[in-house]
Amino acid sequence: MKRNSLICGTINGIANEISCQIEDKGFNVIKISASQLKEDIKSLMNELDSLDMLVYFALEEGNSKQRTIRDGLDYEDLMSTYEENTINFLRIVEYSHELMMKSSLRRICIVTSSNSSINFNSNSCGYGCSMSQAAINNLVQMLMNRYQKENFTFRMMCTKYYAYKEAGIKAARNAVTYFLRNRAYDIHTNERNDENRLALRDIYGREIPW
Amino acid sequence: MDNIAIVTGADRGLGYAITEKLLNREWTVIAGQYLNDWNILNKLSKQYPFKLHIIQMDVSSIESVIAAKNVVALLVDHIDVIISNAAYMGGESNNQQPMEDSYYVNIMRSFTTNSLGGLRLIETFLPMMKTGMKRLCFVSSEVSSISMMKRAYGYGYCISKTALNMGVRILYNDLHKDGFTFRIYHPGWMRSTRKDGSYDSIADFPPGISAESAIPQFIGSRDDEDRLVMLDYMGNEWPY
Numbered sequence: 001m002k003r004n005s006l007i008c009g010t011i012n013g014i015a016n017e018i019s020c021q022i023e024d025k026g027f028n029v030i031k032i033s034a035s036q037l038k039e040d041i042k043s044l045m046n047e048l049d050s051l052d053m054l055v056y057f058a059l060e061e062g063n064s065k066q067r068t069i070r071d072g073l074d075y076e077d078l079m080s081t082y083e084e085n086t087i088n089f090l091r092i093v094e095y096s097h098e099l100m101m102k103s104s105l106r107r108i109c110i111v112t113s114s115n116s117s118i119n120f121n122s123n124s125c126g127y128g129c130s131m132s133q134a135a136i137n138n139l140v141q142m143l144m145n146r147y148q149k150e151n152f153t154f155r156m157m158c159t160k161y162y163a164y165k166e167a168g169i170k171a172a173r174n175a176v177t178y179f180l181r182n183r184a185y186d187i188h189t190n191e192r193n194d195e196n197r198l199a200l201r202d203i204y205g206r207e208i209p210w
Numbered sequence: 211m212d213n214i215a216i217v218t219g220a221d222r223g224l225g226y227a228i229t230e231k232l233l234n235r236e237w238t239v240i241a242g243q244y245l246n247d248w249n250i251l252n253k254l255s256k257q258y259p260f261k262l263h264i265i266q267m268d269v270s271s272i273e274s275v276i277a278a279k280n281v282v283a284l285l286v287d288h289i290d291v292i293i294s295n296a297a298y299m300g301g302e303s304n305n306q307q308p309m310e311d312s313y314y315v316n317i318m319r320s321f322t323t324n325s326l327g328g329l330r331l332i333e334t335f336l337p338m339m340k341t342g343m344k345r346l347c348f349v350s351s352e353v354s355s356i357s358m359m360k361r362a363y364g365y366g367y368c369i370s371k372t373a374l375n376m377g378v379r380i381l382y383n384d385l386h387k388d389g390f391t392f393r394i395y396h397p398g399w400m401r402s403t404r405k406d407g408s409y410d411s412i413a414d415f416p417p418g419i420s421a422e423s424a425i426p427q428f429i430g431s432r433d434d435e436d437r438l439v440m441l442d443y444m445g446n447e448w449p450y
Contacts, residue, residue: 068384069333075272075326082321082373087314090365118375118450124384127377131325134376135369138356142369146362198356210356210450 002028003105004048008037008092009057010084014159015111017172018055025180027053037088041095050102055109055179056092058085058136059159062128073127081128086135093143101150109155109179110140114202116158119209137210141198148196155179156200158208174203213429214286214342218242218269218331219296221251222403224349227421228293228428233258235425240282240289242267244296250407269296269327270319275334282338289335290343293428294328297349300367317366324370329377339390346385347393347428348378350440354396357449375440375450382438393427394440396448419443 005027007019023029030048032041062081064074093108100106115121116133123130137156144154157175162168183195200208215232219225220241229241233254238261241251246266255262263285268274282289301316328348352358354371361368375394382392397420401409409416423443440448 069329069336069381070384072333073326073329075322075330078326079318079322082325083318086369087317090317091314116376118372118379121376121379122383123380125380127329127380130380131373131376135321135325135373138354138359138369138372139365141356141359142362142365145360 002026003052003103004028004030004050005053005055006030006032006044006051006092006096007055007057008032008041009089009111010059011057012059014162014168014172015057015059017168018111018175021172021176022053022055022179025176037092041092045095045099048099051096051099052103052105053107053109053179054092054096054100055111056089057111058089058133059111059113060084060129060132061126065126065129067127068125078128078131082132082135085129085132086139089136090139097147100152106147106150106152107155107179108140108143108152109157110136111157111159111175112136112200113160114158114208117200117208117210137200144198153183153195154198156198158200158202171203174205178203178205211288211342212238212286213290214238214240214288215291215293215429216240216242216282216289216331216335217293217295218267218327219244220264221245221248224397224400224417224420224424225293225295226250226254226403227417228295228424229262230254231418231421231425232429233261235429237261237429238286239263240265240286242269242278242296244268248405250403250405253407267296269294269330270298270323272330272334275330279334279338282335286338288340288342289338291345291347291428292331292335292339293347293349294331295349296323296327298323298367300364300370317369320366320370321373324367325373325377328374329381332381343429344388344390345393345428346378346381346390347395347424348374349397349424350374350378350394352396352442352448355440355448355450372450379438386436391432391435392438394438395424395427396440396442397424398443 064077112133267278353368399413401413
């Protein structure tokens with residue numbers, strides 16, 4: 001029987017490419033965009049037997065991403081971006097929990113950007129996206145604290161905009177490899193396992209600080 | 211020239227204690243008041259009639275912050291220090307069983323008050339900070355630290371403080387080059403204030419203890435201003 005993977009959030013180019021590659025790995029892929037989330041998720045949960053992997057793309061940038069504090073911020077837009085990136089992610093985790101409990105994989109993957117790193121962010125604008133992604137980082141840590149005892153596992157991945165299709169395909173391939181492997185990270189001994197520690201990684205596996 | 215600070219959430223708790231201690235140091239304080247039915251701030255104004263100005267302000271509303279600024283501009287010619295302290299503790303979103311719509315409403319309320327409140331404040335009062343100390347202070351929390359997060363519930367408040375830290379990072383990237391300096395402060399676990407100004411016995415210490423530690427951080431200088439750090443009431447640095 002095929003395993004089910006739910007793809008949701010901001011379904012852009014990289015999200016579509018990652019979806020294709022997850023499908024290539026033998027998963028039945030179901031996509032829900034952020035705008036349809038509230039309507040679709042409850043009915044969808046009734047249709048599936050189990051849910052093995054949830055992949056959430058928290059990549060909504062909002063309509064005012066170029067504004068600095070001197071320009072004046074669009075607070076309604078910042079609220080909307082937070083709702084789409086952060087709150088909808090929490091909603092879908094809560095809604096899908098029961099279905100994921102019927103799977104043995106129970107993997108939750110979140111795609112954000114390196115701008116979610118408070119240590120690394122060097123922008124003077126982009127408040128909505130960066131603040132909501134930083135909030136997601138803490139939210140995932142809390143969800144891990146809560147659900148790890150139920151054998152849920154978590155993967156956090158940074159992507160960016162890829163101008164060349166080949167670069168996007170390679171990034172998606174690396175992302176899916178990371179999503180699906182067990183986190184036995186030391187290639188020499190295959191013994192080290194940092195599954196108990198939440199890490200934010202880029203597509204090359206490099207860890208990004210919070 | 212007078213030293214002038216603006217403090218939000220000054221009705222009680224840490225905001226009130228910071229206001230009181232700044233007044234003791236002969237600062238002029240613009241105290242943002244949100245709760246109309248708390249009068250300990252009014253009592254303090256009788257003690258400092260020319261140094262304390264109480265202004266109605268709800269940081270979750272840009273219209274309210276702009277209205278406050280219009281009043282403040284008639285009272286003082288500049289602001290040295292902004293202390294963004296007003297916070298919403300999360301209400302129902304601290305419960306252990308999310309799913310109800312009201313749970314998510316409370317999470318959004320945490321975000322608009324705790325994360326965006328400071329931004330509304332800075333955006334609005336920035337034109338009054340062309341001179342003076344140019345110090346921007348934000349009361350955050352240990353629960354904003356992803357590295358140190360041990361909790362499994364109470365999402366709304368915790369993640370709103372992480373979002374605040376990111377907002378401050380972006381402000382820092384933008385404004386530090388123009389001479390602005392920043393403080394992110396974790397105040398510790400403080401006892402709640404009762405309406406008569408006394409404190410309950412739960413938590414580690416009364417807000418005055420934390421305010422005593424905060425003041426030197428907020429108005430003093432540091433030798434590593436080119437780094438944005440979160441410090442607690444003991445001066446210890448917290449990872450993000």
